[in-house]
Amino acid sequence: MASNSSAAAVAALFGIRDGHQQDQIKPLLPLQQQHRQPAIAPPSAVAAGPDHATAAVPPVKKKRTMPDPDAEVIALSPKTLMATNRFVCEVCSKGFQREQNLQLHRRGHNLPWKLKQKDPNQVQRRRVYLCPEPTCVHHEPGRALGDLTGIKKHFCRKHGEKKWKCDKCAKRYAVQSDWKAHSKVCGTREYRCDCGTLFSRRDSFITHRAFCDALAQESARLPPAGHLYGATAAANMALSLSQVGSSFQDPHGQYHQQASPDLLRFGGGGGGGMAARLDHLLSSSTFRNLPPPQAPAFHLGQTQQEFGDGNNGPHAFLQGKPFHGLMQLPDLQGNGSGGTASSAPGLFNLGGYIANSANSSGTSSHGHASQGHMANNDQISEGGGGGAGSENSGAAFFSAAGGGNFPGGDHHQAGMYSEQAMAMLPQMSATALLQKAAQMGSSTSADGGGSSSIFSGFLGQSDQQQGRAPSMVDQGQMHLQSLMNSLAGGSNGGGIFGGGGNGRGMIDPRLYDMDQHEVKFTQGRGGGGGGDVTRDFLGVGGRGDVIRGMSVARGEHHSGGGDMSFLEAEMKSASSPFNGGRMQ
C-alpha cells in the first residue's frame, strides 16, 4: 500500500490539508493520522492498484473558479472512494479505512508498527477531489471538492444508496453519521400531523395542521353522546383529555409544586416561556392522538405510551418538561377570557380529565378528587330549558379547578399552589373587573342583541370570593379565587361569556359552597328569546353547522335566537359521557 509510494508521495499525503482535516474530524484522537490511498499519488509516483480505476492525475487545470489552480486534482473510482476496511490486521482480521489506524491497532497486538511522519521538506500541494459520477457538477475539475472526506460523503449522499433508515420516521440516509444525527433529534424536533406528515419547523406544522383534514376529522369523528345533548364535540375536548391526562399520570409527587408557579405566572400575564413549552405540547400531545371521549381511560394509557416512545419514557419527559400538562390550564384561563367558543372546550377538558382519571382509577389521589368533581358537575343546574350549554362549561371549569385538581387531591400541595397564586397573580380589583365587564357587557350587547356579559357573573363570584377569603381558610377556595382572578385578569373584560338574556350572572354565589367542593350554578338564562349565549364572534354555528358565525359578504354578526350553538352542543356531548345522565 503505502510502501508502493515514494517517500515524497507519502510525505505529501500528510500535508497541511491532512492536518486540518484531522483536526476537524478526529479532535479526540490527536495521535491518529490519516492516510490517503496510494491512488492519489502525485505524478512522480505511479501507485495505481488493481482497484483504482482512475489514478492518473490530470494536468492541473487552471480554472478561474477553482480556488487554487496549483492544487492536484484527484479522481478516484467509486470503488476506491467507497472502500472500507482496506487495511486488515493479519492477527484479528479487523479492517481499517486508513493505514495509520491499522498501524495504531497493530500496537495492541505487539506487532511492529510504524506511523508515517510528515516530511517537512516536502512542498505541500493542495489536493482536490473529483466526484466519479460523470453527471455530477463536482465531476468537473473546476468544481472539485477540497477534501477526501467531503467527496466521500458527497458521493454517498448524492449518488449512493440510502441504506440507513430511521426507524421512527420515513427518512433515509446514505451516510451513517447523517442518520445518527437525525436519529438523535427525530421525534423531538419534529412535528407530526395525524395525517402522517412530518414537519421540522413549528410554523410549517401549524399552518399545515390548520388546513389538514386530520384536524377536521378529529372534530367530526367525535360521536353523539347522551340523549339530551347529542352533538359533535370538538377536538379540543379530546385533545386536552390526552394532554392533561398524560401529565397527571405523572408519577412524581412534586408535580403540583413544580407546575404551579409557572401556571400562575402565565395566568398572571407573564407567560414568557409559554411558547417554548407549547412547542412540546403541540408536538407530542396537542395534535396527536386525539382520543374519542367515550374511552377516556384507554386513551389515557395510549397517550402515555406515546410519550414513552417519543421521549425516552414519561419520567424523563415530564422531568424535563414538568409543566407540560398543566399548560392546558393557562390556556383554559385565556380561554375563558377569550370568549365562549374557545373557552368551553377547554373548560370541559378539565372536567373531562377529571372524569377520566376517575374512570381509569387513577393511581393517585387524583382519582378521589375526581370523584368529587363528578359530583360537582352533577350539581349544575340549568334554568334555561333544553338549550343552553355554555354556561355549563363555566360550571365544569369551576368545579374542576376549584375542587378537583388541587385542593381535592392533596391539600398540602394545593396550599402551596394557593400561596403562590396569591403571591404571583396580579390582584386585580374585583370591582374594577366588574366595572370593566359591565362595560363590555353593554358594548357587546349593543349589537349582540340582548346577550350580556356573563363575565359579570364570574366577577360577582370572584368578588364574593374575595370577600369570603379571610374568613374561610380553605385552600381550595383560595385557589379558585386566584384562578378566577387570573381568568378575569386575562380577559380584560373581553369575555362574552354568554349570560342570560336578562343579563344575570350565571354563577350564583349563594350556591357556591367551597367546603364541600361543590359548585352549583343556576343559569340566568332568559327563556326563549334572547337565549343566544354564543356571539357571532365564535364563528361556530348552530345546528351542526360548524361555521355559522362565518358569513359571506355583508352578513352581520348574527346569532340566531334560541339556536343551540355548536359550542353548546359540543359542551354537552363532552359532558355527557361522564355525567350526562345525571345532568338535569
Added chain:
Amino acid sequence: MMQFTHAAVTAPPLHPNGAHGLGLGLFLDVGAPRARPWPAGGFASTPPPLPTSSKISLGNLNSAGCMEQLLVHCANAIEANDATLTQQILWVLNNIAPADGDSNQRLTAAFLCALVTRASRTGACKAVTAAVAAAVESAALHVHRFTAVDLASFVDLTPWHRFGYMAANAAILDAVEGFPVVHVVDLSTTHCMQIPTLIDMLASRAEGPPILRLTVADVASCSSAPPPVLDMSYEELGAKLVNFARSRNVSMDFRVVPTSPADAFSSLVDQLRVQQLVLDGTEALVFNCHMLMHTVPDETAGSVSLAQSVSLRTMLLKSLRALEPALVVVAEEDADFTAGDVVGRLRAAFNFMWIPYDAVDTFLPKGSEQRRWYEAEVGWKVENVLAQEGVDRVERQEDRTRWGQRMRGAGFRPVAFGEEAAGEVRTMLNEHAAGWGMKREDDDLMLTWKGHNVVFASAWAPS
C-alpha cells in the same frame, strides 16, 4: 455587490441548430459589463444599439445581459409592428432559452412566453407568432390549483411569503397587545396561509387570547386574480381556520368579502366603515396587506382611475386611514413594474424576476411537480407585467420608497419592527438556503437574495 458570475467561457450554444444556421442578419453587440451582477453569466450591454448595427457573439448568447437585450429588441419589434424582426428574434430566443435550461434560460423563456402572448394580440405580429406560440407554452395556462394543504407546503418552500408573514405577525402581536378583540383584515394573495401562525401567536400571548375576527378580501372573482389559485371555497377554508382556532382556544369569527382591487376594494372598505361605527375602542383593527396592494391600479392605470390626479391606490390608503386602524402592515415585492411602456417594464421585471428562478434551484429539484407550479406562477406574473394592459394588468409593484411615500401621504407614520421580529425572521431565514438574507431599511425589514432586495415589510400606524 456580490458577484455570482462565472466566466462566460466558450460554451457551445445549447441548441446547435439554433442561432448558427438561421442567417437572420441579426447582429447584436455584447458590450461592456454592467454594474448589475447576474446569477450566471456576467455581461450585459449598454442601451440597445440598433440590431443591424453591431455584431453578435454567439459565445455570449447565453448570458443574462444578452438575453435581456434580445428580449428588449423583441419587445421593440412587437411594439413597432415589425413582424419579420419579431419572428426572427423570437426564433433566436426560443432556441437559446429552453424552458428547462438553467435559471437564466428559464427566466428568458418566461419572458419569451409573455412576449409571444403580447405579440399574438397585436395586429401585425399575430400571424407570425402563431408558429412560435405553438412551441412556447404559456405559463399562465398552467397555474396550478392548490389544495389548502398543498399551498401551505408550497408557500413554506421559500421565504418569499414567509418573510412577510413573520414580520407582520410580530408587528400585529405588538400592536394589539391588551386589546380583547382583534379584527384582522387580510388583504393577501396567499389565501390565509399566514393566519394559522397568527392564531397560534395570539393564542399564546401573555394576557390570553383575544377574540379574533378575520375579514378576508376575496378577489378570486376578478378577471386576473394573481396566483396562487386555491382549489377550495373560502367558506371551507374559513371553517378550517375556525376549527383550528378553536383547537388553540381562540374564539374566531371568519368573514369573506368578495371585492376587487380594480375599485380599490370599495365593497370591503364600505363594509368596514359601517362596522366601525358601532365599535367602542375595544377592538383593534389591523390591515394585513400582503402582496395584494400592488394589484390596485396606480396612476399609470390611466383610464381606470376615477380622477386623473388621484390614483385608486392613494384613495384606498386614505380610506384605510379613515378607519383608524391600530396597524397596517404592508409586505410587497421591492420592484417597480409601473412603467407605461412595455420595454421599461420588461427591463424592470427582468432585473427582478431572475431572483425566483435563481433561488428555486436551492429548494426544488428540476422536473419536480412543485417546481412546475412555482415557475408557472412566476411565469404568470411575467406575462401579466408584459402582456396585459388596463385593469387586467394587476402586477403593478412599486418599490419600498414609493409605498412609504404613499403611506405617509395618507396620514400614516412608520412603526419600526422590534428586535424580536427581526430575530424571528433571521431564524426563519436560517432554515432556508444561504442566499436569503434580511436587512433593515429605515424602519422596514427587507428580504434579500444574494444581497438583492426582494420583499419588504413595513408597518404603519395613523400619525
